Each structure stands twice: as C-alpha cells, then as structure tokens.
Amino acid sequence: MPVEELNQEERDSWMRALPEWSLAREGKAIERSFEFADFSEAFAFMARVALIAEKRDHHPEWFNVYNKVDVTLTTHDAGGLSLKDMKMAKAIGSLL
C-alpha cells in the first residue's frame, strides 16, 4: 500500500502538535536537533531511535557529532511528509 503525502491542512495540524520540530526542504521534511550531556548519552538515544526505526521500517536521516544529534524525517515513497514521519517524530519525542 503506497504511503500518501499529507495535505497542507494535515501537515499544519501535526506541526502544531510537534512544536519542537521544524519544517525543512520546502515542507517535504521535518527536522529537530537534540543535545545531550556527552557522546554516550547521544549514542544511547540513537540506539533507541534505531530500534523504533527498524520496528516501523521507517528510517531517519541523521547526523551526529559528539553530544549533538540532528534528525530529519521524510517519506521518500510519498515524495514528502507522511503520517509515518509525524508518528515517528512523536515516538522519538517520547524517549526524552
């Protein structure tokens, strides 16, 4: 079953529910930066996100340097943002 891109109304509604996330790539992705005490904590977070990603078969684009993790979510199959990204953003937020 193909994943559908959210329409603008759905997207805006989700963004209000996820105030820590920002739109990126002209509304085709969302992103959030996380900062931890050190690399150990940052990587522990990444390991937990990796488990969520694998379980949902939806994977982040992410960058890490020491205690910082930048996460970008988008749905390639949908050509933009889908429900998968928003639910994943919510799941990631619930780890903190």
Next chain:
Amino acid sequence: MPVEELNQEERDSWMRALPEWSLAREGKAIERSFEFADFSEAFAFMARVALIAEKRDHHPEWFNVYNKVDVTLTTHDAGGLSLKDMKMAKAIGSLL
C-alpha cells in the same frame, strides 16, 4: 597533553596507508563512505564504531541514511588531522 596536528609528510604517508579514505576540509579532516545491505547492518557498524570512539575518547562526525554511513574524522584540539584520526580510521577499517 595536547594533540599535535600531523605535518604534511606524516599526513601523506598515512593517506597512502589508508587508500579508502579521502582528505576533506582542505586537508583538515578525512572522510569515508560506507554502504551496507540495510539499516540493521549499517547501525550495527555504527554501534561498533561508537564503542571504539568512546574507548579512545575520539568521536566521529557522521551521517547515516538507511544503509549508508558517511564518516568524517578530525581532531578539533589539534585544529586538523592528528595521529588519533589515522589510528581511528585504521580501527574502523578493521571492523569490515
């Protein structure tokens, strides 16, 4: 003890020993891209690199999307490449 930046001769000698790595940031860093079968394998590799990084107290800058991992090594304290980066590159290569 401060970490010293490698001189050009040392750097070039190391680069010949690490042909899979490329100089980046005007010779101040080295980088290498890795590709795996899937996210699970890519993240397993990242977990092993994370353990090496923590043990050596020398951490990569890295980006991952699905089965791809881009690793950049540099030594901020040295303002460029140090022995730490080259030894770390070697250790990462030995994981494969």
